[in-house]
Amino acid sequence: ICFAPALSLAKKLIRSGVDALVVEGMEAGGHIGPVSTSVLAQEILPEVADKVPVFVAGGIGRGEAIAAYLDMGAAGVQLGTRFACATESIAHPNFKKAFLRASARDAVASVQIDPRLPVIPVRALKNAGADLFTAKQREVAQALDEGTIAMAEAQLQIEHYWAGALRRAVIEGDVEHGSLMAGQSVGMVTKEEPVADIIASLMEEAAAALAQRAA
Ligand SMILES: Cc1cc2nc3c(=O)[nH]c(=O)nc-3n(C[C@H](O)[C@H](O)[C@H](O)COP(=O)(O)O)c2cc1C
Known part of the structure; x- marks a missing residue:
């Protein structure tokens, strides 16, 4: 959760020596800030993605979105909601x-x-x-x-x-x-399935999206 404007907070954290950043938008599950993932990604990735690895989180459900954030300079993504119903999840x-x-x-x-x-x-x-x-x-x-x-x-x-x-x-x-x-x-999130299957779907979708762009 960030209370300062996101870009200035990101720059301050980098100056203080963080190894990486997770930028999480208000689409996410759990505690959230006020700004959407798409806006945070546009504000922060072009400015700091060449300084530390930046991971984008919040509202990501398919691999096409992962590909888009990678395209914008993200080092990776963080997903929570998509995994809550995994077979391995101990949720009731x-x-x-x-x-x-x-x-x-x-x-x-x-x-x-x-x-x-x-x-x-x-x-x-x-x-x-x-x-x-x-x-x-x-x-x-x-x-x-x-x-x-x-x-x-x-x-x-x-x-x-x-x-x-x-x-x-x-x-x-x-x-x-x-x-x-x-x-x-x-x-x-449409079914209970193993983590490996969720990751395989996300990777397939992301790879297909990136390959389509390269073609
Ligand atoms: C059920 C649930 C519990 C969570 N608990 C925490 C937590 O304790 N600490 C934390 O930093 N983030 C927590 N998160 C946020 C996730 O770490 C992750 O950043 C977020 O789920 C990403 O957005 P998404 O839900 O749109 O995938 C939680 C998310 C969910 C769905």
Whole structure:
């Protein structure tokens, strides 16, 4: 997650000696920043890809997209969502079922409803827990208005709302109240299959796209 403008942050990290960078856009599953992968890639790759290896992440579901980012100067890519339903993944069957059913528009970012109560956006499949989170923010904001709760305690209650929620969904299979972290590429997750098969498909698609360009 980056809070500074991405390019200046990338340059600062390079000056401080990092070996490589992962540039992740808001299409990704889990904790996200505000800018899309395609815009970050355009801002950052031309400026820094010749200095350190840069890996692009967020919203990548097929090899054609990998080929495109390699073309733009990326050293590689990082994928999460596409692998959540791999045979080797220990995620609960309920979690995998939710992924297989979902389309891109079901993977939504959590919303902050009160400027006093900071929420770090997390992209996850919408469920009852997400609705209750909105209700919780309203309730805590109202308590602040009424002076029945201190600011520090209010912010702590919001921060702690999702504590343990990923484990609840992934391990315990509570897909209604756990956090179903998923990126927008979840619509391209269509079956449970071995990691080797997922990588083989991605490589085939990427190689075909690159070969077509070379021809
Ligand atoms: C279920 C899930 C859990 C994740 N947990 C973490 C985490 O604990 N730490 C982290 O840095 N990234 C986490 N990520 C982000 C991934 O490392 C990766 O950057 C991201 O999934 C790439 O975008 P994609 O989901 O569009 O493929 C998570 C992603 C998913 C889908």
